[in-house]
Amino acid sequence: MSKPLNIDRLRKEFPILKTKINNNNLVYFDNAATTQKPIKVINALDYYYKNINSNIHRGIHSLAEIATKEFEKTRSIVKKFINAKNEEEIIFTRGTTEGINLVANCYPKKYLKENDEIIISEMEHHSNIVPWQMICKEKKLKLKVIEINKKGELDLNSFKSLITDKTKFVSLVHISNSLGTINPIKKIISICRDNDIKILIDGAQASPHININVQELDCDFYVLSAHKMYGPTGVGVMYGKSKLLNEMPPYMGGGEMIKNVTFNKTTYNDIPYKFEAGTPNIGDVIAFKEAINFINEIGKENIQNYEKDLKNYTLEKLQNIDGLKLVGDAKNRIGVFSFTIENTHYYDLGLLLDAKGIAVRTGHHCTQPIMDKFNIEGTTRMSLAIYNSIEEIDYFIESLKKIINK
Amino acid sequence: MSKPLNIDRLRKEFPILKTKINNNNLVYFDNAATTQKPIKVINALDYYYKNINSNIHRGIHSLAEIATKEFEKTRSIVKKFINAKNEEEIIFTRGTTEGINLVANCYPKKYLKENDEIIISEMEHHSNIVPWQMICKEKKLKLKVIEINKKGELDLNSFKSLITDKTKFVSLVHISNSLGTINPIKKIISICRDNDIKILIDGAQASPHININVQELDCDFYVLSAHKMYGPTGVGVMYGKSKLLNEMPPYMGGGEMIKNVTFNKTTYNDIPYKFEAGTPNIGDVIAFKEAINFINEIGKENIQNYEKDLKNYTLEKLQNIDGLKLVGDAKNRIGVFSFTIENTHYYDLGLLLDAKGIAVRTGHHCTQPIMDKFNIEGTTRMSLAIYNSIEEIDYFIESLKKIINK
Amino acid sequence: MKKINTIQKKIIEEFKILDQDFEMTLNYLMELGDKVPPIKEKYKIEENIIKGCQSQVWLTYKLNNNGFTFSGDSNTEITKGLLSLLIRIYSDCSPKEIIDSNLFFIEEIGLNRFIGTQRSNGLKSMKNKFKIFALSNI
């Protein structure tokens, strides 16, 4: 089906990997924060601005036509990528954060009333906590939190025990950005279906790594960020079932999202446009298409196989380092590793690794509640992507040991 | 002070101007919709993704440091461009539309109560109408509309007569995108000051053409879009006085905009970050800097002088075409011309011009209320930018005459 | 069916001399549009309207044993020309023939741009209107 992975050739597609950092080769392990971009994405941006830049949808001149077609082509490719039913279910946003805010704002306005309950989990990114806190305060809803166990896995009993007949919505991360845990969302969605609860899945970390099929999952909303899946910054996708999108009120008002405007009465446009007010991020949406093409050309199966090897290799090496403590030990996980080192602060460690050219992230990774849970201030997080190599992991482990044993 | 304008050299900075459209040279007169980009903006994007791409603010590794510095440099350059007092008053958005929605959402939440009144005008872009309609409905506020006269100028008496002691906010376009009218916003702001009314200025069309000095204007908010001023799509600026920004509640929740998150209590970050939830459009914000550099290098004075010549030249030529009727005839205007042609629908005209390589916009230009006012369905709009030439205008006028006289 | 394809081939043949030149094509479409008799005001009702972003089209029909007779109108000349091509192709057809039909002339005469995008979807929504009329008479 799909070609075997040629890692050397694949790495050549990423110009930034040739960069020197503090006189060392860049070793980029900050992929959970943002991924690097293949040359075809960069070239697509370049091509757009040099050849077809134009405002879209309303124009009838050639550039407007071409740009509109390219823009809508991305919508169609995204639809296939997550297997949505219709293109109109694909809404372009700035990123995962905007997608969640959109749903947290518009869904409750239409469907929820005082004292209704929303459930999130202890392992959510701040972007899947704060919007719900804000709307719960505004609309007097109740926010409940699923607990996680010591391994950093969702406690399904905790989830079930939280459900009451007032529970109307669940918002849950697909893969945790600080623990790497893959949540059993299929099971959770089916519990939601049984209890007539709508559910949003935060796919920011899942989208570059595992297969996504929203129809099979049967989730109501799914959100992701292009920049975390080899695409440009400033673009995200909010998938929603068309029935819900049709019924929900719009988020922002402005150009594009209206059918008719008078001072007496304004009627809104059909979906997806109803939720895309103003000039969108045209250039980046068009270039995002090439990121999905990049993923499709390798194939999600190949990606999963290769990344699983990298993950297992890294896990074993990390577990053998004295004084290193992994935070999160889920059975079902991806190659995102948070850890602490005895007697070495993550800030010092991050800088010392950077001196060797290695980029990792340090701190709370926008998941303070997890840090509180594990009673730590922060961690060092090393996260993998498709262009990382065994050699890079060896170099990282070796560097880590040198720093610790100093 | 500033160098005299060398239009041939300047045009060479815009790669797209060499494009052929239907076998003719592209003549781009759709600048009010979006402008083309100089090579330095395109190259800045390319450089970013090939060399320094990284998520910003929280990272301590070198790439994160460099990208953060470049990102914040844009903030500093924007601050100077509009002469804000502090960098913290510069909020990055997706564009003008998001900026207005942000203010329309957050300002009333803090300061307005039932029956308070907001004033806009008949010449607003939909993006400065719909958000206010939405919030007025939600919070039971009243929306009032300043009339315009036959020339397409604001009626200042109409404005004054609308003001009551319940009037708390005015939102007004600096330069109309379909009429080209430059509004006397200094006078209007001073009337607002006298009546203790806050005011937002929609600077989407003003920012590429005329000088902007928010401290001198003394407006409370000023919004603009990068893509209309030679910058990339997907970036905008919302300027707000720091006192107001500090007091207003946040718009979206998520990463970046928080100080501390627990399930019991979340505290928000300081401005500007409080209003910048989630990963921003890093690459485009960084490249936007080069668009402002481009404008600064030519100098706003040179721009205004050159564009004034183009405008006067075009105006005279258009006025001499039989059967052509200009919509909007303000004394104080820029080179944005809306017109109708007897017996020729704008849709046909737009396509026929496109066949000759000329890009104009046709329709209602997201200002349906203006069309209603002038009792028309739409217009053909030709709008100028700094890279347009007298030769292009001649070719356009000639083409127009040929089409009409067929 | 055969008839629909035959006329499409004829149209392709007729457009050949225009050599896909956009300007000549537009002018020819306008000529065609010019020949379409305007429809009566009483037919310009919601039921018969096809709303595009910038142009409006009205389409109405009669159906007897010989098949459909269509008449249509538009506020823009180019759209009227496009409409006239569809009317020519679908005239005298049975509902079933229209439903089963496949339009291939569009690409071949370089009118792709009139069907491409979601908004300025002139040709596409016109074509759909014919099919809707056919479907409601089966």
Place this chain on the structure above:
Amino acid sequence: MKKINTIQKKIIEEFKILDQDFEMTLNYLMELGDKVPPIKEKYKIEENIIKGCQSQVWLTYKLNNNGFTFSGDSNTEITKGLLSLLIRIYSDCSPKEIIDSNLFFIEEIGLNRFIGTQRSNGLKSMKNKFKIFALSNI
């Protein structure tokens, strides 16, 4: 003032052998940090804290006729090293000397990255804390 500049020059001289190598500089800073005696828990109060994004610093002082005596601490070694440099520079200075001072050693030893950005603004906020203490004693 003169003293502040003299010590800065000395520091620049001492760092010269590191040749702006980032790794060696970090290691040297950690050595310096290691030598700083921890401050008592009772001084770790809100008033004395300097909150960075990832590291925390505490700074406290005594002031007599010979000028300031500072002591400080941090939860990270590198930051403690940076802090020790500032303490060395500002020790025994009068409030006025600190207020009027100008730190130029930072760029010269390649520590720019510790002052650059708004968030991870370690050095900048540390420097500000010294000035705040100076200002509140004038």
